[in-house]
Amino acid sequence: AQSVTQPDIHITVSEGASLELRCNYSYGATPYLFWYVQSPGQGLQLLLKYFSGDTLVQGIKGFEAEFKRSQSSFNLRKPSVHWSDAAEYFCAVAFKAAGNKLTFGGGTRVLVKP
């Protein structure tokens, strides 16, 4: 069965510093990859997605992510964090062979220090 791991439960970063959130998935087939962001008590908003092509994808709010097939990873990055980036971030994976159902990681909560 497919699974998604976000190894960091919490990350604290200073405003203006760079941010990298890790995501690893397990399964053999070609994945469809997503990053979502959730503010407290709210729904999820799509930041970016990867289906095929260029392995470095750009998203909203200045985020980008890189797909590395050899490492089964899809890490999210932002060069300079703003206080409004404090939220919980979820990586999600779907596989065509598994009916395209999304499997979510456990999430990483990002705290931003002034």
Place this chain on the structure above:
Amino acid sequence: DGGITQSPKYLFRKEGQNVTLSCEQNLNHDAMYWYRQDPGQGLRLIYYSQIVNDFQKGDIAEGYSVSREKKESFPLTVTSAQKNPTAFYLCASSIRASGIAYEQYFGPGTRLTVT
């Protein structure tokens, strides 16, 4: 504005009572989904529907039921058989569920507390 609405935002029920959570979308999406979110566990799929009058169980369907009588509506009933119903429930929709993995759009969620 197109989007997904869930009501109510907060819901309180006594143990042993069934409760129905509402989800409506005006995005003209074929597929709709229900997820349960617990702290530290990400989102887990309860049920999904690819088309009107059809739905499939997700990973944690026990104790829940759904219906899809209209394209825009996908209500979720949490029955008294659900052993631990207190959670945050999220509804989502996508253009379709088959073919390319279309991104899912999420509603604002309903927090259910059962005492």
